[in-house]
Amino acid sequence: MNADAVVRYHDGTKHHFHRFAPSLGYLDWASQPHPFRSFDGAPVVPLAHRSPAVPPVTYDQLFQPGPPARPLPISIATIGDMLRHALGLSAWKQFRESRWALRVNPSSGNLHPTEAYMAIGAVSGLAETAGVYHYAPDRHALEMRCAFAAEAWRAACGDPSRTLLVALTSIHWREAWKYGERAFRYCQHDLGHAVAALRLSAALAGWRATLQPDWPQRAIAALIGIDRDDDYVEAEREEPGCVLLVTAGDEADRAGLSGLVDAARRGEWHGRASQLSEDHVEWTFIDEVARATEDPGRNPPALPALPDPPDLPDLPDRPALPAHERALDPRALMLQRRSALAFDGRSAIDLARFVRMLARVMPGAHAPWDALWWDARIHLALFVERVDGIDPGLYLLPRHPTAVERLKAAFGRDFLWESALDATVPLIRLARGDCRRLAGRLSCDQDIAADGFFSLGMLADFDASLETFGPSFYRHLFWESGIVGQVLYLEAEAAGARATGIGCFYDDPVHEVLGLTGHTFQSLYHFTVGLPVEDTRLTTEPGYAWETR
Numbered sequence: 001m002n003a004d005a006v007v008r009y010h011d012g013t014k015h016h017f018h019r020f021a022p023s024l025g026y027l028d029w030a031s032q033p034h035p036f037r038s039f040d041g042a043p044v045v046p047l048a049h050r051s052p053a054v055p056p057v058t059y060d061q062l063f064q065p066g067p068p069a070r071p072l073p074i075s076i077a078t079i080g081d082m083l084r085h086a087l088g089l090s091a092w093k094q095f096r097e098s099r100w101a102l103r104v105n106p107s108s109g110n111l112h113p114t115e116a117y118m119a120i121g122a123v124s125g126l127a128e129t130a131g132v133y134h135y136a137p138d139r140h141a142l143e144m145r146c147a148f149a150a151e152a153w154r155a156a157c158g159d160p161s162r163t164l165l166v167a168l169t170s171i172h173w174r175e176a177w178k179y180g181e182r183a184f185r186y187c188q189h190d191l192g193h194a195v196a197a198l199r200l201s202a203a204l205a206g207w208r209a210t211l212q213p214d215w216p217q218r219a220i221a222a223l224i225g226i227d228r229d230d231d232y233v234e235a236e237r238e239e240p241g242c243v244l245l246v247t248a249g250d251e252a253d254r255a256g257l258s259g260l261v262d263a264a265r266r267g268e269w270h271g272r273a274s275q276l277s278e279d280h281v282e283w284t285f286i287d288e289v290a291r292a293t294e295d296p297g298r299n300p301p302a303l304p305a306l307p308d309p310p311d312l313p314d315l316p317d318r319p320a321l322p323a324h325e326r327a328l329d330p331r332a333l334m335l336q337r338r339s340a341l342a343f344d345g346r347s348a349i350d351l352a353r354f355v356r357m358l359a360r361v362m363p364g365a366h367a368p369w370d371a372l373w374w375d376a377r378i379h380l381a382l383f384v385e386r387v388d389g390i391d392p393g394l395y396l397l398p399r400h401p402t403a404v405e406r407l408k409a410a411f412g413r414d415f416l417w418e419s420a421l422d423a424t425v426p427l428i429r430l431a432r433g434d435c436r437r438l439a440g441r442l443s444c445d446q447d448i449a450a451d452g453f454f455s456l457g458m459l460a461d462f463d464a465s466l467e468t469f470g471p472s473f474y475r476h477l478f479w480e481s482g483i484v485g486q487v488l489y490l491e492a493e494a495a496g497a498r499a500t501g502i503g504c505f506y507d508d509p510v511h512e513v514l515g516l517t518g519h520t521f522q523s524l525y526h527f528t529v530g531l532p533v534e535d536t537r538l539t540t541e542p543g544y545a546w547e548t549r
């Protein structure tokens, strides 16, 4: 039974106080995977080095409901801008002899298992045919994997200046090299971060981007050619993840499938995938869960419309955080997003900024939540440490109105269940008290979980979701948690602070704190937000040589 295999994997990759999930236990530097995949022999199309001259958008406008009056047409310039601000390089860091790239999208261990592909019609500057392209973030270029009939694109997806598809894959080996069996979870988190990054960067051009529920994984693999054995001789295979339809305008949110896949299959293919490591360790548990959670595709469920976002509180004249002068240019914010390595352990955040952050992670009829075809399945258990105007303690942010009663029934402890805020966000106080030590302990004893304003665990509505949508939804639960995380990363930057995703936490001890038994709810991801302390030993250069700050 696939559902049993999912639970077996999930339980088998939990961290316990006395035992971490199985991994090699050391880093074999000789087999460290290369961070960038390339397709040798594929024609390369460089993307523009600068953003196109377009009307400015503010960061807050990215979250406005409804499409903007005049979305930009899809062109090689606007595609480049979207990819640059979702998946491009954000910086190069150096410490002594080591130099490594950071990206706009975060990744557990900075290992970046996510690869991105685009399927697109004939767009001027790109090709006269339709094509499938791999995005090469190291060069900010597209590698043309396949050229296929432009008419096939039009028949399936319509006007190429108004639609394109982005498909995401995971190279499990990249994460497994360091994290062993737990790596499948991190690949899914990272994919969720990338989905949110893409949805928000699509909003820069006034576009929408929606996950396509009816695409079976195998169709995604066939469209982007990752099932072509001859192109992957000795190269690590890629696991199909999801496909997003990007639309500029009021096109339908669904793309025709079969005609497109057939046309791509018949197309002219180029390039061979590069090998990332010479030696590999087999992690068969990951292969098993990947098979058990293979997505067959489905018709999307009919859901009630998402609510409009609430009015956000004004920011205080004298904020608790040091005033930051950065204009909230969304592109700058996306490029400056980083994971904090340490927090100062002193500063507090003001209530208005805290409420804004929580409001932004609530589902609403806007980016990135409008990319999802399911209703919210992730709820937040917050350890509030330093928020002006909120007592320290344990809190709950249910992200779906019907979840409260079920969470109440599942939490086997005598909590307060008091409303902690006004109507802007439905924050519930569970218990008052200093939870810094507890928060740090639960997140694998990482100080960043104790030294910030708050940290949190993301509780997935586990059993019921798998029952409703089948085992493949295991992946989607992690995607949703990654999307929540990406919003928190950006919100932290917008508040003049910083965040860090935390994949390392002790699973069942978190459940014990809440009195959770069984698998009704499971904590899938932790997060922390605070005022960062920079590591001044590192030097930083821009993501690309042509960019000066």
Ligand SMILES: Cc1cc2nc3c(=O)[nH]c(=O)nc-3n(C[C@H](O)[C@H](O)[C@H](O)COP(=O)(O)O)c2cc1C
Pocket (backbone or CB within 6 Å): 102, 103, 105, 106, 107, 108, 109, 110, 186, 189, 190, 193, 337, 338, 339, 340, 341, 446, 448, 500, 501, 502, 503, 504
């Ligand atoms: C799924 C996920 C899990 C992570 N887990 C941890 C963690 O447990 N501890 C930590 O310090 N950083 C963690 N990080 C942060 C990554 O190390 C960081 O994203 C990566 O080094 C890239 O740096 P950047 O986010 O500054 O671009 C995590 C990030 C992600 C996306």
